[in-house]
Amino acid sequence: MQRDERRSAVSCHMTVLEVLQSTTGYFQKRNIDSPRLNAEHLLAHVLGRKRMELYLDFERRLRESELAPLRELVKRRGLGEPLQHLLGTVEFCGRSFRCDKRALVPRPETEQLVELLISHFKSEIAYSRMIDVGTGSGVIALTLAAEFPKAEIVGADISEDALMLARENAERLGLADRVRFLRSNLLENVQPDFDLIVANLPHVSTEDRQNLSREVLHDPEVALFAGARGDELVRQLIAQAPSWLRPGGMLAMEIGIGQSEALVAALAEKNYRDISTEKDYSGVIRFLFARYG
DSSP states (O other), rough: OHHHHHHEEEETBBBBHHHHHHHHHHHHHTTTHHHHHHHHHHHHHHTTTOOGGGEEEEEOOOOOHHHHHHHHHHHHTTTOOOHHHSSSEEEEETTTEOOOSSSSOOOOOHHHHHHHHHHHHHHTTTTEEEEEETTSSSHHHHOOOOOTTTTTEEEESSHHHHHHHHHHHHHHOOOOEEEEEEESTTTSSSOOEEEEEEEOOOOEEGGGGSSSSTTGSSSOOOHEESSSSSSSHHHHHHGGGGGGGEEEEEEEEEOOOTTTHHHHHHHHHHTTTTEEEETTTTSOOEEEEEEEO
C-alpha cells in the first residue's frame, strides 16, 4: 500500500463512523472478505472496546495516538495477513484462544468436528483417554478438556512452535493441568491405549498451493501441506491408529474436500468398523468416524 493511500483510509480528525466507512471501502478494493466486519474488529481492538460498543460512539473523533496503530493494522490486513493474527486471538467453541503464525488459524469446520464429538458421543467419551493428533494451537484438546473434566487428554504435534502456543492457551484457559502436550510425529512418541483419537491433520495437496488465499498462505506450511495427494498424513494415521486404540476405540478426523471416498476405502481395508461420514455446514463431506476392534 502506498503511504498516501494508507492515510486516506484513516486520517486525522475522523470520527469512528468515518473511519469504519473509509476502512471498509479500502478493504473492498483489496478483495478482503467481510470488509465492514474486519474494519470493526480492528478498530475495536485498537480502542480496547467490544465491537458492538462502536455503534454507541459513532460521532467520537479519534486521536492520532489511536489512528497510528490502526493504520498499521489496516495496511497488514490489506496485504492479506489474517485478521486473527492481527487481533492475536480467535474464538473457538465459545472460548478465546491465542492465535499467531506458529499454528494454523482454527477454522469453523474444526469447531463442527468438536461439536459433533460433544453432541454424538458425550456419554461415551466423558471418562475416556483421548489424544488430539496435530494439536496445533490446542483448540481441540483444550475444548474437550473443558467439556469433559474427567477425561485424560494428550495433545501431540510435530511442531515445537505450535506446542508452545498450545501450552500458552492452556495457561490462558486455566487448563494447564488437564492436557499433556508432547512432540510427536503423529503417534510415534505416544504411549498407546486411547478410547478416542481425534485429528485435524494437514490435508492440502502441494499441487493446490496456487489456489489458496493470501490469508491461508500465512499459516505454517507444516500445518497445511501433506504431500502431492493431500491425504498422505491422514492415511498414515489410519494405518497407525489400530495399535494405539483400545478395543472399540474411535478415530475421528477432519479431511479435505473430495477425499472421503478414498479414505473410507482405506479405513475398510484396515478392518475398521462402524465407518461413517458427516458433512460440514456447506454440505461438503468433511468428517470421518470409525472404530477398531
